Amino acid sequence: MRIVVLGAGFGGLACATALRKGLGQDHRIIIVDRKKSFMMGLVKLWILAGNRRLAESQTPLAGLDAKGIEYVNDEVTRIDAAAKRIHAKDGGWIDYDYLVVALGAEPAPEKIEGFAGRGFNLYDAAQVEPLRDRLLALKKGRVAVSIMGMPYKCPPAPYEAAMIINDMLEKNGTRGGVEVELFAPSPIALPVAGPKVSADVVEMINKYNIHFSPNCKPKAVRDGEIEFDGGRREKFDVLVGIPPHKSPAVIKESGLAQGEWIPVDKSTLKTQFENVYAVGDVTEIKLGQLAMPKAGIFAEGQAKVVAQEIVGEITGKQATSGYDGQGFCFVEVGGRMAGYVQADFYNAQGPLFRLEQPSPVHYEEKHDFERSRIKEWLL
Structure with a gap:
C-alpha cells in the first residue's frame, strides 16, 4: 500500500x-x-x-x-x-x-486593507524578531494587538503575546510609558472556550494592565491608525496583527x-x-x-x-x-510562567474546560511538549 x-x-x-x-x-x-x-x-x-x-x-x-x-x-x-x-x-x-x-x-494578511507594511504579522516567523526590536526601541506610545479575523490558529496566542510584550517592556524599563491594548472581533475573548474561560483570560491580562476591547473587527489600517467596522478608530505606535486565516x-x-x-x-x-x-x-x-x-x-x-x-x-x-475531542494548551504570561487549559469539546453536556493558574511548572511543561514531539517525529 x-x-x-x-x-x-x-x-x-x-x-x-x-x-x-x-x-x-x-x-x-x-x-x-x-x-x-x-x-x-x-x-x-x-x-x-x-x-x-x-x-x-x-x-x-x-x-x-x-x-x-x-x-x-x-x-x-x-x-x-x-x-x-x-x-x-x-x-x-x-x-x-x-x-x-x-x-x-494560512494567514491571509491581504484581507485587511493597508495592514502589510504598517503592522507586524505575529504569525509570520520572519517578522517576529523585527517586531521584538521595534518594541524594545519604543520608549512611549501605544501597542495595539489586533485579532483581525476568525477562526485563527491557536486561540490563546494573541493573549500570550500581549502578556509577553508586557513582560518585555517591564524588563526594558519602558512599560510605564507604553499602553498595551488587545482588540478582538468577537464579543468575548475565546468564543471556542466559552464565557467562563474567556472572562478568566480577560482577568488574567487585566492584571498586567492590558486593556481588552471586544467587538472590534478591523476594516483597514492606515498610518498610525486602525479602523474597525462601525467607524471606531484607534491610534497605535506598534501594531501586532493576527490576520484572518484561509x-x-x-x-x-x-x-x-x-x-x-x-x-x-x-x-x-x-x-x-x-x-x-x-x-x-x-x-x-x-x-x-x-x-x-x-x-x-x-x-x-x-x-x-x-x-x-x-x-x-x-x-x-x-x-x-x-x-475524542480532547486537548490542552499552555497560556504563557511572561516571567517564565504559563497557565494550562484542558478541554473536552465532545463532552455530552457541552464543551468542558479547566484552567490552571500560571506557574513555572507549566512553563517547563510547554518546553517539554516541544522537545518530546521533535524527538519523536524528526530526531
Whole structure:
C-alpha cells in the first residue's frame, strides 16, 4: 500500500510517525511538504520574548527518511480524489491508496486593507524578531494587538503575546510609558472556550494592565491608525496583527472543501471521498454554532486516530476508538510562567474546560511538549 500525507506540520508528522510504527516496510509512507524544516508555531512567542532565535529553531524534515518515511520536498498543486492521485509542482503525479490531508491554515494578511507594511504579522516567523526590536526601541506610545479575523490558529496566542510584550517592556524599563491594548472581533475573548474561560483570560491580562476591547473587527489600517467596522478608530505606535486565516488554494480547487474548510466525520476524520482523510487546521468540525479550534494538539490527536483507522483497514485489526475531542494548551504570561487549559469539546453536556493558574511548572511543561514531539517525529 502507498499512503500519502500532505503537509509536515503537527498533523502530518504525527500521522506519518504513527503509520510507520503500525505498518511493515512493505507499505510506503510518503509525506509531501514545500518546507525544508519544521518549527512549532508556539516557538514564535519564545522568539518574541528573546528566549530563542529563528535560525536555531528549525528542525530539518530530511530526518524523516531515516525513520522510513519518504520525504518529498515539493508543493502540492492538485488533488484528484476520483483518480486517487496528487500532483506535485516539480515531481508530477503521485498515486495513493490512502490520502491524509494535513495542509493546515494560512494567514491571509491581504484581507485587511493597508495592514502589510504598517503592522507586524505575529504569525509570520520572519517578522517576529523585527517586531521584538521595534518594541524594545519604543520608549512611549501605544501597542495595539489586533485579532483581525476568525477562526485563527491557536486561540490563546494573541493573549500570550500581549502578556509577553508586557513582560518585555517591564524588563526594558519602558512599560510605564507604553499602553498595551488587545482588540478582538468577537464579543468575548475565546468564543471556542466559552464565557467562563474567556472572562478568566480577560482577568488574567487585566492584571498586567492590558486593556481588552471586544467587538472590534478591523476594516483597514492606515498610518498610525486602525479602523474597525462601525467607524471606531484607534491610534497605535506598534501594531501586532493576527490576520484572518484561509485554507490553501489547492484545497478549494480540489473540491474537498465546503466553503473555506474540509468537513470531516468528527470521530474518524474521513472526508466524503474514498480513502481520503483530513486532520488539523484545514478541517472544520462543527460543535453547534462553533467549530473545533485550530491548534496543534487537536491535529496531533486527530492524526493518531487516522493512522489507527488506516492501519486497522490494512491489517484487519479494527480501530478501537475514534477521536475524542480532547486537548490542552499552555497560556504563557511572561516571567517564565504559563497557565494550562484542558478541554473536552465532545463532552455530552457541552464543551468542558479547566484552567490552571500560571506557574513555572507549566512553563517547563510547554518546553517539554516541544522537545518530546521533535524527538519523536524528526530526531
